[in-house]
Amino acid sequence: MGVDTVRRSLESSGLRCTPQRYAVMAFLMEQTGHPTAAEIFEAVNRADPRSSRATTYNNLRDLVKAGLVREVAVEGRAGRFDVTGMKHHHFICDRCGKVEDMEWYDVPRPAARTLGKRIFRECELIFRGLCTKCTRGHVSH
Amino acid sequence: MGVDTVRRSLESSGLRCTPQRYAVMAFLMEQTGHPTAAEIFEAVNRADPRSSRATTYNNLRDLVKAGLVREVAVEGRAGRFDVTGMKHHHFICDRCGKVEDMEWYDVPRPAARTLGKRIFRECELIFRGLCTKCTRGHVSH
DNA sequence: GTGTCAGATTAGATATTATCTAAATAAGGA
């Protein structure tokens, strides 16, 4: 994805395209994992432009609010982020906690009866088990 | 669920049945919501026996490790807990963040192809949208 | 290009959530 695509997606969300904000988006887009705010902060500051901690958090919050980034639901204490855009599910490793993307597929939505007066927007699937790395040396059964 | 049931489930997990630990289990079992550690700490200490903060956290960790309690995957910063036992899914409100239980139903597991060398254990479904309370006054479309 | 200013950035303080430490206590079996 090119520089202009990022710039335009920021602008169309009413966000200025600042070097710091751009760097967060660019880093997240080249990631296959789900970095924490601390990891994003560190990665962005390995090169110019520098960005303060507050700015990194501010930008993550703004990008999430704009729908360009999401905070994934995990049970750890540190928020983990990925770019929205391509729909996908997640696999979380029981052993090492790694969060991996999984191919998206449609899930039967809940029955109207169980939904009640709630307004349904989407389903999200979390698979659990052992990741490829943690599987090594593991004997099933 | 009776006193003895809790006691036995603790003992069969190799955990001593202490008043503090029992209080955490008892509170979680009467909850329909998904309290944070701070809420559990507060609730437990509204009456005897008292429990320190460290003990509340220790017990939650031990109960999770024993499989009697689980930490729910949510995107907030504070861990939220519920008792395992009855399988169910979750509905998370976009607006107020409330986590509600939803009737369990089986989900088609991912294709072996997308699973690769991972070892699959279970699927967990998260529904998103607006809870009943946040629906009030909301105009769809 | 220059001026304007709301939005953005910053360092550091503060808040929130969770874990650690080491001494004291008590559960449960012998």
Place this chain on the structure above:
DNA sequence: TCCTTATTTAGATAATATCTAATCTGACAC
């Protein structure tokens, strides 16, 4: 009743996130 060891405790500390208020700058109008 005694013994062993898991558990509890207060307080310190760590990890994560937000706030503050001074300063700066991106984007737009001219």
